[in-house]
Amino acid sequence: MTGGLEGYDAVAEANAQKSVLAIHWSRICERLKAEVGEVEYRTWLRQITVGPVEEDEITLYLPTRFLRDWVRGQYGDRLGTLWNAEVPAIRRVELQVARPGSASAPAQADGAAAAAPANSEDAAPRVAAAPAPAHEEPRHAEVRSDLAAPLDPRFTFDTFVVGKPNEFAYACARRVAERPSSPGFNPLFLYGGVGLGKTHLMHAIGAELLREGKVSVAYMSAEKFMYRFIAAIRSQSTMEFKEQLRSVDVLMIDDLQFLIGKDNTQEEFFHTFNALVDAGRQIVVSADKSPSDLSGLEDRLRTRLGCGMVADIHATTFELRISILEAKASASGVVVPAKVLEFLAHKITSNVRELEGALNRLIAHANLFGRPVTLEATQDVLHDILKAHDRRVTIEEIQRKVAEHWNIRLTDMSSARRARAVARPRQVAMYLAKQLTSRSLPEIGRKFGNRDHTTVMHAVTRVTELMEQDPAFAEDVELLRRMLES
Numbered sequence: 035m036t037g038g039l040e041g042y043d044a045v046a047e048a049n050a051q052k053s054v055l056a057i058h059w060s061r062i063c064e065r066l067k068a069e070v071g072e073v074e075y076r077t078w079l080r081q082i083t084v085g086p087v088e089e090d091e092i093t094l095y096l097p098t099r100f101l102r103d104w105v106r107g108q109y110g111d112r113l114g115t116l117w118n119a120e121v122p123a124i125r126r127v128e129l130q131v132a133r134p135g136s137a138s139a140p141a142q143a144d145g146a147a148a149a150a151p152a153n154s155e156d157a158a159p160r161v162a163a164a165p166a167p168a169h170e171e172p173r174h175a176e177v178r179s180d181l182a183a184p185l186d187p188r189f190t191f192d193t194f195v196v197g198k199p200n201e202f203a204y205a206c207a208r209r210v211a212e213r214p215s216s217p218g219f220n221p222l223f224l225y226g227g228v229g230l231g232k233t234h235l236m237h238a239i240g241a242e243l244l245r246e247g248k249v250s251v252a253y254m255s256a257e258k259f260m261y262r263f264i265a266a267i268r269s270q271s272t273m274e275f276k277e278q279l280r281s282v283d284v285l286m287i288d289d290l291q292f293l294i295g296k297d298n299t300q301e302e303f304f305h306t307f308n309a310l311v312d313a314g315r316q317i318v319v320s321a322d323k324s325p326s327d328l329s330g331l332e333d334r335l336r337t338r339l340g341c342g343m344v345a346d347i348h349a350t351t352f353e354l355r356i357s358i359l360e361a362k363a364s365a366s367g368v369v370v371p372a373k374v375l376e377f378l379a380h381k382i383t384s385n386v387r388e389l390e391g392a393l394n395r396l397i398a399h400a401n402l403f404g405r406p407v408t409l410e411a412t413q414d415v416l417h418d419i420l421k422a423h424d425r426r427v428t429i430e431e432i433q434r435k436v437a438e439h440w441n442i443r444l445t446d447m448s449s450a451r452r453a454r455a456v457a458r459p460r461q462v463a464m465y466l467a468k469q470l471t472s473r474s475l476p477e478i479g480r481k482f483g484n485r486d487h488t489t490v491m492h493a494v495t496r497v498t499e500l501m502e503q504d505p506a507f508a509e510d511v512e513l514l515r516r517m518l519e520s
C-alpha cells in the first residue's frame with residue numbers, strides 16, 4: 035500500500051469511527067437514562083464525551099476529576115457492559131479527565147441537573163472531535179506527552195503478579211528498567227497473546243524509569259505511531275516528528291503487529307529504530323507473535339527486532355490466575371472467598387484481562403449492594419461472561435480431543451465398555467466437561483451414553499485424585515485442557 039492510500043484510509047476510518055460511535059453512544063445513553071432515571075443521568079452521565087477507540091478500549095472523557103472518579107466508581111462497569119453489548123470488540127472503557135475540546139461542544143457546568151437543556155441538541159450525547167486531555171497531575175516532567183500516550187498509573191511492577199508463564203518477560207522488563215540500553219537487552223521484544231500483560235509490563239518499565247527521573251520515555255501503540263506519522267506527513271512536519279522521536283531515551287511501541295502491511299510506516303519505524311539504537315537509546319516493542327512469526331513485517335526489521343532480547347509471555351496457568359485474583363481481590367478490600375476465586379480461575383482461562391473484568395464486576399456489585407460475595411452471587415452476576423466462555427468448548431469437542439489423545443474410538447465415550455483403557459479417558463472427558471462447560475452433572479452423564487450423574491461425580495473425584503498422585507497424568511490432562519481452551 036502506498037503512503038497516500040494509507041493516509042486516506044486513516045482519515046476515512048477516523049470519520050467513520052466517529053459517526054458510528056455517536057450512534058452507539060446515543061443508544062447507550064437511552065438505555066442508561068432508562069436504567070438510572072433522567073435526573074441521575076443528567077447529573078453524572080450526560081457530561082461524558084466519547085473519545086477514541088484503541089484496540090478493545092474506548093476512552094470516555096469527563097470534565098473534572100471528581101466526575102471521572104464518581105462515574106468510574108458508580109457506572110464504570112455498566113458502561114463497559116453496555117459498550118460491549120453494542121460493540122463486542124470494545125471490552126474496556128477508559129475514563130479520563132478532559133476539557134470539552136472544540137468550541138462546538140457546549141460547555142456544561144458540573145451538576146447539569148440544575149440547568150435543564152434549552153434545546154434537544156444540547157441534551158444530545160457528545161462525541162469529541164479532538165478532546166484535549168487535561169493535565170491531571172504534573173508528572174515528573176519526562177513523559178513525552180507531546181508525542182506519546184500517558185502511562186497508566188495502575189500498571190507498575192508492584193501490581194504485576196509473577197508466575198511461571200511470565201517470569202522471564204518480567205525479569206527482562208525489570209532489567210531494562212534498571213539499566214536501559216544494556217547490550218543484549220536492546221531492543222527488548224515482548225510477545226504473547228492478548229490480555230497477558232504486555233502493555234502492563236511496558237508501562238511498568240516507563241513508570242520505573244520516570245520514578246528514577248533519569249530519562250525521557252515515549253510510549254505509544256503502533257497504531258498511534260502510524261497516525262502520528264501520517265499526520266506529520268500531511269502537515270509537512272515529518273522532520274519535526276522524526277526529531278521528537280529521536281530525542282527520547284526510551285521508545286516503547288506497543289502491538290507492533292499493527293504495522294503489518296503498512297509499508298511506509300514500517301519504513302519510518304525502521305529508521306527511527308536504527309537511529310535510536312545507534313545512539314545508545316533503548317527500544318521496547320511488543321507484539322502478539324515472535325519476530326520470526328511476524329510474517330508481513332519487512333525482513334530487515336524482523337531481523338533487527340530479534341537482535342536484542344526476545345521474551346514471551348505464555349498463557350496463564352491455574353496457579354497464576356489464582357495469584358492474580360488473590361492480589362486484585364485483596365487490593366480491592368472486598369472479601370472474596372477462596373472458593374469463588376477458584377471458580378473464576380477455572381472458568382475464565384482466556385486471559386488476565388477477562389479474569390480481571392469478571393472480578394471487578396463482582397467487586398463492584400458487592401460494593402454497590404453491600405452484599406458479601408458468594409459462589410451463587412458470582413454465578414448470577416457473571417452469568418453472561420460465564421456463558422460466553424462456555425460456548426467456546428462443547429462436550430462433543432472434549433470427547434473428540436480426549437479420544438484422539440488416547441487413541442480410542444469416539445463411540446467408546448458413550449459405550450458400556452469398562453476396560454481401563456477406555457474407562458479412564460472417558461473419566462477424563464467427563465472431568466473436563468465439568469471443568470470447561472457449565473453443563474450440570476446429569477446433562478454431562480446423558481452425553482456419555484446416558485450415564486448417571488453419580489458416575490460423572492465419581493469421575494471428577496477420581497481424576498482429581500489421580501492428578502494429585504501422578505504428575506505425568508496431571509500433565510496430560512492439563513495439556514488437553516489447554517488445547518481445548520485455545
Ligand code: ADP
Pocket residue numbers: 189193194195196200226227228229230231232233234235358386387390
Ligand atoms: P496485553 O497488552 O498483553 O494485551 P495488558 O497488559 O493490557 O495485556 O493486560 C490486560 C489486563 O490484565 C491489565 O489490566 C493488566 O493489568 C492485567 N494483567 C495482565 N497480566 C497481569 C499480571 N501478571 N499481574 C497483574 N495484572 C495483570
Ligand code: MG
Pocket residue numbers: 229232233234288289
Ligand atoms: Mg496491550
